[in-house]
Amino acid sequence: MNRFVTANPSKCIGCRTCEVACALAHSDGAGVEGLAPETFKPRIRMVKTADVSTAVMCRHCEDAPCVNACPNNAIVYRQHSVQVEQERCLGCKNCVLACPFGAMDVVTIPAVRQFAGMTLSLGVKAQAHKCDLCVDRAAGPACVSVCPTSALTLMDRNAMDETLRRRRERAALEAAEVAA
């Protein structure tokens, strides 16, 4: 099973700590000083409506519409998650349109090449931009570790089994109450 981060709306207070942690975890170690409104592109987004506050991010679907929609095989299953091979991304946005959660975006970053000690500009490079579960971060997803109300959880097979077990137990108890 693919792992994914899930948000509990009954715990979320809409503070956006997860967004900042996400941006920093993908800043190549630049730290907070590298953050600026123009370049702030977290892969997790806090959504606030009249009745709901919660975070929305990639579900790492088992049969992922984004993977299926990519014409260049840039999106792949790896390490029990859905990952983007950025060098293959064309920026066509098929994946953005395919994702039912609005969890995929396409961003552009300045593309450069080193040649004879000089940095040459190659225009821009497109990137399919989504949650990568911080697969290269030893401590796991940054958003989960900072959430002040523990509204975010990393779901893997074990966590999912535990959730299912509790749900079944509750259903059984409720059924018993109805029978009684």
Added chain:
Amino acid sequence: MEKHMAVCPYCGTGCKLNLLVEGGKVVGAEPLNGVTNEGELCLKGYFGYDFINDTKILTPRLRNPMLRRSRDAAFEAVSWDEAIQYAATKLGEIKAKYGPDAIMTTGSSRGTGNETNYVMQKFTRAVLGTNNVDNCARVCHGPSVAGLQVTLGNGAMSNSIPEIEHTKCVLVFGYNVADSHPVIAKRIIKAKERGAKIIVCDPRKIETARLADLWLPLNNGSNMALVNAFANVLINEGLYNKEYVANYTEGFDEYKKIVDKYTPEYAEAITGLRAADIREAMRIYAAAPSATILWGMGVTQWGQGVDVVKGLSGLALLTGNLGRPNVGVGPVRGQNNVQGSCDMGVLPTEFPGYQKVTDPEIRAKFAKAWGVESLPDQIGCRLTDVPHLAETGKLKAMYIMGEDPAQTEPDLTQVRKGFEAMEFVIVQDIFMTKTAMFADLILPATSWGEHEGVFSAADRSFQRFTKAVDAKGDVKHDWEIISLLATAMGYPMHYNNTKEIWDELRELCPIFYGVTYEKMEGLGAVPWPCRDLDSPGSKYLYEGNVFQRPGGKGLLFATEWRPPQDQLTEEFPLILCTVREVGHYSCRSMTGNCAALQTLADEPGYVTINPKDAKALGIRDQELVWVSSRRGKVISRASVTDRTNKGAVYMTYQWWIGACNELTIHAVDPIAKTPEYKYAAVRVEAIADQVWAENHVQQEYAKLKGGLSNAVTRAAKKAPAYA
């Protein structure tokens, strides 16, 4: 990488954290397992440290003392010797000419710590000879202190922060915990998970309202009517604890007489709530085996704040929810050390440790300890009195430390006139602020992270914080600066470190005596009262239901509801209520210089408005709009949201361009002198030319930022001769 233990400098939760330091620079923050935060931090705790590094995103750190010899001259960098001598001479002259009461000082409820605040009030009382010393509790929980001191005998939270998750009912009244204290919000969520009922009284659909079992969206300005109706239900439905009331309270008959009129049906018209919901709230509250009331600025920032605080404490008294674990009344302090400034006697009425300036024995004790013949016996003036007293010529000088009243006080036009009318203004801060632009002398201090000390968390817990990095530039610790000034004014004052100051004040304050630096080592937190060296302190107050009043009983108090003071008219038909947002803090001099926090939210800030009001005014979400009151006019960005009730708009108070305090009214509570920030009549207007408006915001913002930053760079460029 080095790690240095600190306590977060933002809200009053008192979260313990490590500052991570590399090459003399703070590069990160990580949570510690402190008593109040248990390994959690919030947005500001994690990402609100880089202001220390002088990012200059909003405004520069101060590096040198700066003097302006006349109001039309530019600031020039001067030596400490010159700055201190200048201040001492000026203050001495003003004292000689107009008397000590022509001078006012402030403590700082922010990063400086308790020791500095102790030294500031000592300087004010022993050296200047006046009780004119106050802090920003005046514009915040002043009514909680004044109200609770009368009804229960102690102005602080009766419970501790960790207890909140073990209560069976939380009554949240005018308190947006998610934005003000995110880590305490977790306690409320945990309480709910453990089966507690959550009742929220707030006109807005705040985050806690979303999670509540019962949300009472009362009309803005109807608090007293609702609290009285609550008491009415408790009494008339026989839900109150008769034995508790008989044994531990007084004033029941008078109390009952007043609240009798406030039947839920009577309160419907004032509060806009259904009588059935008011009854339901009290049935839940009274049925809970343990219940806790938490409140914030929605209770205190009113012309009738003190009365409502007294009324809320009455609900706890009626139901016996005091004097044991997991119950109580919690005015949750907003700034990291606003509890501390009050503890340290940075109040015109009290010496440190809540000892009255009007008590001759107490005065004699402090006079002896401080080596002066006598101390002033008249209650000093309040922070909110300043503009008026300055304009009428009674106040001639002000020494402002670590506060930015030109941003945070109500009716800023009046505040500016007040500063202009004064003969001499000293601002002691870590940043160039809007207030510092009115100063004659600017004294640069070390920041949180550059010094050590003790903070008081909202729940009375004293905790130590340590220094992480060396300060850059020609700056000094706040308490050193005050000591130098005292010495220059003929009162030799010298401390080697904060512990010396702490030990001096412990000896003078019986309720703090047992709180030693050793006990607060590491993650140690000691809640006062702590009278003995072997006591761990008091997690909750009023043990055994003994109240700190003459006779030891709690006072039941009610009074008639008074409507808010500003008038809604056709010209100004909407209510403006000022609030806070999670990512920014106080006047924003700290958070505005943090890259992450400024990335999430920047000028001109938002005015939130209900979709129905927005539609009627032709305003669309995210458009710039004008907001005006009888006192001023500012530009802001509309956030059209169903969470905002119809008829009211909300703005956060830290923006320079969208400065809501240009609009607020200087109408104050008669006892606490706390302003009615929560109710100003305003008009909101669409702006047809949005391109012009966006440019206007950028230009004005750049002008303001440039003004502040140029004042500092120009002074530094004049190359101080002493350097």
